[in-house]
Structure formats: structure tokens, C-alpha cells
Amino acid sequence: MKLQLALDRLTREECLRIVKETEQEIDLIEVGTGVIKEYGMAIVREIKKIYPNKTIVADMKTCDAGGHEAKQAFEAGADIVTVMAFSSDLTIKDTMKVAEEYRKQAMVDLLEVSSRDRMQQLENIGVNLVSLHVGKDKQQEGNFDTELFSLVKGFEFEVTVAGGINLDTLPDIIQKKPDTVIVGSAITKASNPQQIASEMKRLID
Ligand SMILES: O=C([C@H](O)CO)[C@H](O)[C@H](O)COP(=O)(O)O
Numbered sequence: 001m002k003l004q005l006a007l008d009r010l011t012r013e014e015c016l017r018i019v020k021e022t023e024q025e026i027d028l029i030e031v032g033t034g035v036i037k038e039y040g041m042a043i044v045r046e047i048k049k050i051y052p053n054k055t056i057v058a059d060m061k062t063c064d065a066g067g068h069e070a071k072q073a074f075e076a077g078a079d080i081v082t083v084m085a086f087s088s089d090l091t092i093k094d095t096m097k098v099a100e101e102y103r104k105q106a107m108v109d110l111l112e113v114s115s116r117d118r119m120q121q122l123e124n125i126g127v128n129l130v131s132l133h134v135g136k137d138k139q140q141e142g143n144f145d146t147e148l149f150s151l152v153k154g155f156e157f158e159v160t161v162a163g164g165i166n167l168d169t170l171p172d173i174i175q176k177k178p179d180t181v182i183v184g185s186a187i188t189k190a191s192n193p194q195q196i197a198s199e200m201k202r203l204i205d
Pocket residue numbers: 006007008030032033034059134135136162163164165182183184185186
């Protein structure tokens with residue numbers, strides 16, 4: 001199981017500091033959507049340049065123009081781009097096609113999708129990497145509910161999971177054996193990000 005650090009609602013300097021502090025504990029670095037909106041592909045390029053051996057996820061949250069946006073992120077050095085599950089199949093297919101051309105990956109974000117029929121459609125078009133995700137705003141309604149895993153049960157997807165995960169909720173999530181746990185605020189807003197990342201990595205291992 002891997003640990004992915006999500007960089008959201010941070011300045012460029014905060015992103016660089018937190019990654020530096022936690023680099024030994026984390027497997028993947030996610031450049032968050034808001035950070036990309038603030039700094040564009042430049043920050044993806046910069047982080048990949050500093051950490052060429054880390055897997056860089058550009059959380060583009062693409063919902064249209066999939067091929068174009070995937071190309072932008074891969075050209076900047078991203079290894080994985082995100083595309084929304086509620087998008088047109090054509091958007092997802094174009095994103096995956098570009099990912100294949102670059103020998104990279106597309107991750108389909110299941111935010112606000114609750115239909116197993118949609119999971120079947122995603123499998124049919126060749127999706128293999130998905131993200132079970134409770135959005136930042138939705139987190140006001142409560143902690144990550146592991147019942148969400150039932151959405152992907154029985155499918156062959158590689159599964160990542162995100163949504164306000166912290167040291168209290170992590171043990172139950174680990175029981176569900178996702179391939180990757182994505183953690184943002186619990187690490188980035190901590191007074192000692194390295195300590196939290198280290199405790200999480202120890203639980204995951
Ligand atoms: O994708 C994310 C969210 O939609 C904000 O853009 C986050 O990266 C993801 O939810 C992980 O962050 P936390 O929820 O703060 O752990």
C-alpha cells in the first residue's frame with residue numbers, strides 16, 4: 001500500500017517545504033487542483049525536476065478536453081493525471097489514449113459518482129485506476145465512510161482513496177486494502193507534517 005501526499009490550498013513555498021519534510025515517508029506527490037490553478041504547469045514541472053524519482057500526480061480533475069489537458073500535464077512531467085468519472089466516455093478515453101502514448105497513467109476520480117453501472121461502463125472502456133473520493137466540501141458532513149468501498153467491490157480496478165483521511169480514520173481504511181491512500185490536510189496542516197506522515201507510513205506498512 002502506498003502513501004500519496006496531496007498538496008492543496010498551499011503556496012508554492014509551502015508545497016516545497018512540506019514535500020522536503022516528508023519525502024522519505026511518501027510514495028507519490030499530488031499537485032492539487034487549486035495549486036495547479038494558482039501556478040499552472042510550472043509547479044508540476046518544478047516539483048518533478050526536484051523529485052525526478054517520485055511519481056507525480058497532477059490533480060487536473062479534467063472533465064472535458066481530456067486529451068489536451070493530459071498532454072499539458074505529461075509534458076510538464078506528471079506521471080498520473082486525474083479525470084472525472086462523470087465526464088463523457090470520450091473525455092476519459094482521450095485522456096487514457098494520451099496517457100498510453102506518454103507511457104503514463106490516467107486516474108479516474110469517482111467524486112460524487114455512486115452508480116455501480118457507471119463502474120461497469122468505466123471497466124468496459126478500459127479504466128484500470130480509480131480514486132474513491134469524498135470531496136473537501138462534502139467532508140463537512142462527516143468522516144470518510146468505508147462503505148464507499150462497496151462501489152468498486154468485484155471490479156479489477158487499482159483503487160486509491162481520498163477525502164479527509166487522518167490518523168483516526170486510517171486504520172479502518174487500511175482494512176479495506178486500497179492500493180494507495182491519499183492524504184492532504186492531515187499532513188499539510190499539521191504542526192509537524194513529517195511526524196504525521198511517518199506515523200501514517202508505519203500504519204500502512
Ligand atoms: O482532491 C482533493 C480535494 O478534492 C481538494 O482538491 C484532495 O487532494 C484530497 O481530498 C485529499 O486531501 P484531504 O481531503 O485534505 O486529505
